[in-house]
Amino acid sequence: MASPDLVPLKYELFPLGSIQPNGWMRDQLRLCGQGLGGNLFKFYRFVKDSTWLGGTWEYSALNEAATYWYSYIVPLAFSLDRSGDEALVQELKRQAEHFLEYTLENQSDDGWLGPEKTRQTRGIWARCLLLQGLMNHAIADASKRSAIVGSILKFMRLVDKMLKNDYEGYLPKEGDEFDKQWFGVVRAHELSTTLQWLYDVPEASEDRHTIWTVMEMLWEGSRLAKRDWTVFFADENFPRNPSVRHESPNFQHGVNVAQGLRYPPQLYRMHPSPNLWTLCKEAVDRVFEFHGTPAGTLTSDEYIGGLSPRRGSELCCSAELMFSLAYMHRLFGDNNFADRMELAAFNALPAAISPDWFSHQYVTQINQPWAREFPLEQDEKTPFYDVCRYANVFGLEPEFPCCTVNHPTAYPKLLMNAFLRVPIPPSSQALPTILHAYMIPSTLNTDELTIRCETNYPFAPCATLYSISTVQSFDFFIRVPGWATPSSTIEFGEKTTSAPHSEQFIPNVDDPSFASLHRIQIPPSQNFKISVTLRADVDIQYHADKSISISYGPLLFAHTIDFEETTRLPRNHKDQISHCAEVANFEGDEDWKTRVRDHDLLPTSPWNVAIDPTKEMKLISEDPWMDAAKSRIRELPNPVWSKSSSPVYIEASVIEVDWPVKNGTAADPKDVDTSAAGVRGRPFRTKLAPYGTAKLHIAQFPTVNL
CATH class of the missing domain: 1.20.58 (Methane Monooxygenase Hydroxylase; Chain G, domain 1)
Structure with missing residues (x-):
């Protein structure tokens, strides 16, 4: 009897290594490889001395640390371009191959791996x-x-x-x-x-x-x-309120929820039904409606925590959300999944990682006036469900080490999803079809074509330049983000064409199954050019507690807080007091020894501001194109997710307010007095910066009438 078929993915991945990073994405993957991502193998006890490699260290009986590490080291190693990073690529591949060979050589006779x-x-x-x-x-x-x-x-x-x-x-x-x-x-x-x-x-x-x-x-x-995620995500069962301590099953664990979003679509591939497809969409909507943050992730200070901007969002959760949403976009083609994936990739993720990729937070807050061990009054507890008060320090393992060994997976797997191919039945006469799903700087190389994308995306207004070489015609689809305005434009033609064709960059495919895509038929060419200019509107989001957050394009904007940084040897996650011995006692002169540290960020400028949404929100940016011909794009700084590095800001009217501190951190915006009695000094104009660049920030504001 013939085997049943899986429901095909709407879009398929190209083989790993076919897509290589350019521009800021290459900088980020390089920094990841030079930072913790490429160095854990050399010193970190849960990788270097893991039971998977003959050692004795694990952080839990799940024995997952080294496998999390291996899951990211492979795409990181095979994505970077050897021509520019040969030594780094060789080292990363050496690490991956060592683990592979050890694992295969030690496979048990009965087939067990591990x-x-x-x-x-x-x-x-x-x-x-x-x-x-x-x-x-x-x-x-x-x-x-x-x-x-x-x-x-x-x-x-x-x-x-x-x-x-x-x-x-x-x-x-x-x-x-x-x-x-x-x-x-x-x-x-x-x-x-x-x-x-x-x-x-x-x-x-x-x-x-x-x-x-x-x-x-x-x-x-x-x-x-009783761990069926299709039951959990159903309307009648889904928890709408923050998890209650000691009463919540591990169903409500934030990372589990992010990974659980993959359960319904994977089940759908085997047992498709309209109801299951609807549930896949509704599961995502419910998760974000009741536990989402403006930065594109979930409140997950271990367990899902509602909508308060003082709750923490676990870095692992952001990485797993990206994976789930990208998978669902490949399966169903729904633009909403891709837009949501980008919110996490360009906001929640970079906000939690230091610019040099040598430290990270365990949890990040939407309103984060400091990154330090929370100062608590007697008998006071943190606002978190079940993470320690050290968890938002930037460090090696400021809480459970899962984030240490998992956070480098996010950008390599985003890159793998940048270009996708549309499966064409063998008997079809249709042209080969390629989709650029995520407009990050990257290059697709196959036997028959090369597509190079240079861009400042996601820093709207975005300039994107494609250079295409192909021996045959193909249909090229570019995803139109949901935030792009009709004023966005696209021009294309041979480089030798004096007047390239110009049109609106809007969805132009009649087939509803390819909604939100712009299609261009590419002829055989050695140098076909496409230039896209994406424009957005400033978007003010009003929350139930009457606070607001402000976005432009796929980026959340925040009030940036200046800080003083103090550094110490990394502390052990078990007590947040003793040092990690593999760093403290290492006697060699490896570069990582002096760079693996824990960092407190203490505010040196006012953080306690309210905003007047009725005053002008003025965009401050330069034209991303450096010439009228749209042949050159302004370079972004490296590292791109660092303070003062953004090419775009939003100027807004704010005033200092009496903002109470509760449970060691800023109180909820609803608890801020913005009446005449609660304001301090005079109003002033401030520049809001992309959230991912602002390691200390306020991004969900109480409002005031100035």
């Missing part, structure tokens, strides 16, 4: 991350593909036996050690991320029935464990 030796310690969850790394490694390096696919198939056959044995390794039983808190149970559907790829590769043709059966058992196991 260091665990007993049934009680063998949990499936960390293998989900491992297989994502293995999949990308096999795609990027043809010389390793056969060994990797063979190893995955051997493991998959073992999982089939385990799940048939009362869900061994998935649903914990008495005496099991691998997942006492059931975190792996709410995440083990992630195995299908790789298995759905494996299902369609030629090498797995004889195992398709087994692969399908394993995935079906994963869905059924989640139902038996």
